[in-house]
Amino acid sequence: MIERAYTLAEAKGIAVWCEDEAGPYQTVPYPGASWQPEGEPLRQPHEYFQEGTAKMLTLFHPVTGQLRVKGTPSTRNALLHPWLKTELTAILAELPAKTESLSPEANRALWESWREGLSQKVTLCADLPPLRLLLVMDNLTGHKSPDWLVWCFQQGILPLFTPLGGSWLNMAESIQRIIQRRALAGQYPQDVATIIAWLEATAAGWNTHPTPFIWGGKRKTRRQRARERRLHRLPGSGACSTRLIQHGQAAA
Numbered sequence: 001m002i003e004r005a006y007t008l009a010e011a012k013g014i015a016v017w018c019e020d021e022a023g024p025y026q027t028v029p030y031p032g033a034s035w036q037p038e039g040e041p042l043r044q045p046h047e048y049f050q051e052g053t054a055k056m057l058t059l060f061h062p063v064t065g066q067l068r069v070k071g072t073p074s075t076r077n078a079l080l081h082p083w084l085k086t087e088l089t090a091i092l093a094e095l096p097a098k099t100e101s102l103s104p105e106a107n108r109a110l111w112e113s114w115r116e117g118l119s120q121k122v123t124l125c126a127d128l129p130p131l132r133l134l135l136v137m138d139n140l141t142g143h144k145s146p147d148w149l150v151w152c153f154q155q156g157i158l159p160l161f162t163p164l165g166g167s168w169l170n171m172a173e174s175i176q177r178i179i180q181r182r183a184l185a186g187q188y189p190q191d192v193a194t195i196i197a198w199l200e201a202t203a204a205g206w207n208t209h210p211t212p213f214i215w216g217g218k219r220k221t222r223r224q225r226a227r228e229r230r231l232h233r234l235p236g237s238g239a240c241s242t243r244l245i246q247h248g249q250a251a252a
Helices: 002-012 077-094 104-113 146-155 172-184 192-208 219-229
Strands: 015-026 053-061 066-072 133-137 157-161 213-215 239-241
Touching (some): 002 015, 002 133, 002 213, 053 172, 066 077, 172 192
Antiparallel strands (some): 053 066
16 A cells, blocks of 8 residues: 555655654764774774763655654654644645545545555544545554544545554655764764754755655565666665665765
């Protein structure tokens, strides 16, 4: 279902975004390359204090490569859901208005068509607005709270949950790895606020020249398509890009 969303939904006028939470990122020295004078390598301390951890909330639009990120010390629902609602409301406001008017029956059938094959289905609202956005999310309990799901349905958003062991279906996994490496590789952040600032600044830099992601499918099929289309496979999920993306700081 998620693979079908990546390949078909946007052409049908339904936006597809991916959501994930990354971390925790600790206040420790991170391995990685850095620019240093010859003969003067960067030295990291072998003793350090752990001053807490940071996490990264992520919304990613594969078709455009646009990224929305927030650094936070916690990903509890009390922090996650308000941020998601604010960002998704802004995303919906930027989408083109629906011009096609469907009957209530046809509209419900459209919603159900994106849930075909699921063994367990969340009950949809009695009155459904036009379907505007599919949101790929990991299969976590906090992502299935009734208040959150009802809000999504009322906005025309249908969450699509990855199956158990299927986080590779979430293309947000790939962009998170890129941001984390560009922000932290070779660095020693000594407080949580610094980690958050670096993650958010790196995401802002990415958005100045975003790279769209293309769904490559399962590993064998992905490799074959990559050879045929000269795509570059991205770690973390089944995502690919049309140009090579450097993961280290040198490309930031």
